[in-house]
Amino acid sequence: MEVNKNIIMDLLPIYLSNEASKETRELVEKYLTENEDIARIVQIQRESLNLSSKIPVPLSEDHQISAYKKSRIQIALIIVFAAAVLLALLGALVFMFLQPA
Numbered sequence: 001m002e003v004n005k006n007i008i009m010d011l012l013p014i015y016l017s018n019e020a021s022k023e024t025r026e027l028v029e030k031y032l033t034e035n036e037d038i039a040r041i042v043q044i045q046r047e048s049l050n051l052s053s054k055i056p057v058p059l060s061e062d063h064q065i066s067a068y069k070k071s072r073i074q075i076a077l078i079i080v081f082a083a084a085v086l087l088a089l090l091g092a093l094v095f096m097f098l099q100p101a
Contacts (some may be wrong), residue, residue, distance in 0.1 A: 003031060016045050034080055 008031045014020045015028045032039040049074065 003027060005035070005038065008035075008058070012038075012042065016042070016049065 007027060011020065011024055011028055015025060020028065032042060
């Protein structure tokens with residue numbers, strides 16, 4: 001079987017994501033030494049993958065549950081803090097109006 005550009009282009013996503021087998025990696029790397037244009041494409045893709053490392057990754061179900069629980073706790077704390085501030089303000093207002101003039 002002849003290894004051509006189309007086959008290598010099909011293998012590049014697997015190669016770039018480090019999911020290729022040893023044999024596939026060797027095949028792609030050998031081809032890259034022979035084809036400067038494809039090697040340049042791989043270099044550009046590697047650089048763009050490094051820049052896009054902050055792209056959110058979908059969470060597993062366990063991580064989603066954990067994030068949900070944390071957010072519920074944070075919301076509860078915000079509500080308690082807001083209630084305490086409102087009570088303090090209400091108490092201050094009541095105290096001001098109940099003082100003899």
